[in-house]
Amino acid sequence: MKIRKRLKRRPIAGSEAKAYENIEVSLQIDENLDHLKNILGESMDVKILPFYERPVPFVVCFIEGLVNKQQIDLSILQPIHDWQDTEEDVTPQTLIQQIEVSAVVNKHQLFGHIITPILKGQVAVFVDGLDVAYTIPLEFFPTRGIDEPESQTTVRGPREGFIETLQINTTLLRRRISNPLLRFKPLQIGNVTKTTVLVAYMENKADLQVLNEVMNRLINLDTDKVFEGGMIEELIDENGYTPFPTFQSSERPDVAAAALAEGKIVILIEGTPFVLITPVTFISFFQAAEDYYSHYDLSILVRFVRVMSFIISFSLPAVYIAVTSFHQELIPTNLLVSLAAQREGVPFPAFLEALIMEIIFEILREAGIRMPRPIGSAVSIVGAIVIGESAVAAGLVSPAIVIVVSLTAISSFVSPYYAFSGAARILRFALMILAATIGIYGIIMFYLALFVHLCSLTSMGKPYFTSLAPFTDEQDDTLLRLPFWWKQTKLYKKWKASS
Incomplete structure (x- = not known):
């Protein structure tokens, strides 16, 4: 490679x-x-x-x-x-x-x-x-207490989260995996910072080729400073530029323990509560820990909702621009008349209208994150409502685009992993430009190029679309989360033997 x-x-x-x-x-x-x-x-x-x-x-x-x-x-x-x-x-x-x-x-x-x-x-x-x-x-220094993870909340499941101290994080994993085959290999990365990094794996389950690749890349990493897993992730990624994450970041010990039990590698970094999990697949980012604590039929429904939300989060504004600017024949007559009436007097074309609203929402999103927590959510919610209503009342945008942008924003929050939703935010603007240029044909070309790009990605040498193709026995936990008793049935055992 x-x-x-x-x-x-x-x-x-x-x-x-x-x-x-x-x-x-x-x-x-x-x-x-x-x-x-x-x-x-x-x-x-x-x-x-x-x-x-x-x-x-x-x-x-x-x-x-x-x-x-x-x-x-x-x-x-x-x-x-x-x-x-x-x-x-x-x-x-x-x-x-x-x-x-x-x-x-x-x-x-x-x-x-x-x-x-x-x-x-x-x-x-x-x-x-x-x-x-x-x-x-005789090390001793103040540490933060074990709290509930803030970036990956759950209705049902453990409330413990990793903290910035490696010793406590390894203890949280040991509590969940009481197996002598759990290994932690220490490394020091950073010519200046000398940051301690632990590579965790199950000796009887981990792919040795992947493990050796991870260790080789970390050992030969030439950098002055490492403060967070995102810096390591960017430095050891084998792909060229891609907005899609090829490492899974989590601050939940149960997620890391489940990954270890599946044979994956977990990288723990001193000074951050987030661990890196590799290798990962495209479908991994639609799976949440709560899927395994809820009934399987609800988990299946929620996973399909996440997939649809991801598609909506980067496609809806572009589809709106394409059909209103180039392909009005695709819109039902009554809806077309309603949209035309709403846009009467709006000084901007559909593309500029959507672009302005998307930029405003991104500003509000960042303001809500960076401001003090008690007032951050209030600023983002109130700001969106006030600005949206004021823009419509002033005739700068149509009510339809406010609905489109709002639905797009809500859909982007459905993803269990923040880094993955960030990919949709980037793709959204590229797709909007193509839709404003050549309409629905630009959207189709974008989807084809995106599919080819995803097929070319790898995570520590493993294809990004593993478990989706080829069709194997791993399909019981992709978009579907089949019941746990399914693996005890004769049908599953026969399928497993044939595959």
């Missing part, structure tokens, strides 16, 4: 090593202290505490706010002080043995292996007379 140029193949160990990474720990504690000050600078939150007055001098280094200071006193400082005051045979080696009694200790000889743990919240200890340093994991 051809990877785009931004995915530069390079050694994992990094040829762009910084100057301090190969500096060895010295036997002299003063020399190590100078290295620490030169590397970490005079930053206010960097705490370097030398203890020269003890029988064996040592230095403790940590970042304030990332560690549990009370635990430093209980696990390191107080035991060492008490022990040095009571023991006669105090040596550097026995000092470290005393720390190992109350804490997990990791040994390092290079500063390049010490600085990163310090910046991640560990405590480093340098002992005079030893040419190694020790890091102790």
Whole structure:
């Protein structure tokens, strides 16, 4: 598979090593202290505490706010002080043995292996007379509580959502999948940010080819910063430009757990509550977690509603423009007379009329999102009503276009995934231009080109239309959500065996 140029193949160990990474720990504690000050600078939150007055001098280094200071006193400082005051045979080696009694200790000889743990919240200890340093994991920092996901609400189902802390997110997955075959592979991405990323998968279900492809792309990712999954998604996507997402983003642990159980790969990123799921298909974005918590007949109906809403969300304004501008013969006579009467006195053609209303609605949508939550929804709703009524009363637009734009907007909110509805928003304007240029023929050409484009897309090497074609036993969970007992029937088992 051809990877785009931004995915530069390079050694994992990094040829762009910084100057301090190969500096060895010295036997002299003063020399190590100078290295620490030169590397970490005079930053206010960097705490370097030398203890020269003890029988064996040592230095403790940590970042304030990332560690549990009370635990430093209980696990390191107080035991060492008490022990040095009571023991006669105090040596550097026995000092470290005393720390190992109350804490997990990791040994390092290079500063390049010490600085990163310090910046991640560990405590480093340098002992005079030893040419190694020790890091102790005592991370502690404020975290947000587990709340209900705001971007993917549900009427029935779990109310827990991921948060910005990886350790808690892995715990939420472990609670749902109590299986020893669940694996988490850690990576660090970003030459500057050193963001921790976990690749989660089920060892007995994941496609090894997909897993290796994901790991290879993440390891060879050459970027300075990563703060959110969207940045990784854009950098490792193998497709050219496409408005359609090829990764599924979710902040629901039940959705991620279900994806893992199906053999998919889940990417968790430190600092964001959203995880990435791959590979995905076109039909995945019409499926919601609530489909599996409701009765199957209702789930089937809702999925068809989502598909129809998606089509309406980018097609309706273009169809209105095409039939009113070029193909009036397609409109029933009574409706045509009504539309002509409404448009009498409107100074703009149908295309400009629809374009102005769509732009106004997009402005209102963004204003509602960015404004403070208590007043954001009020501004978007009241603004749409007031502007729509005022525009009709002023004779700038017809009542019909207000209905068309309103129905289009409502349909765009039906999608369970925000990124997928964003694709419809982009396609809507392109289709409107084609409809205003060559009418219904432009719409047909657009649909053909869109279908070809979707067929060419892949997600981690898997075709975007997988499960829709070819026809396989996976059809029981595409547009249809057949009952769970269906897989226990003889008919299903016979079908499975034949396919």
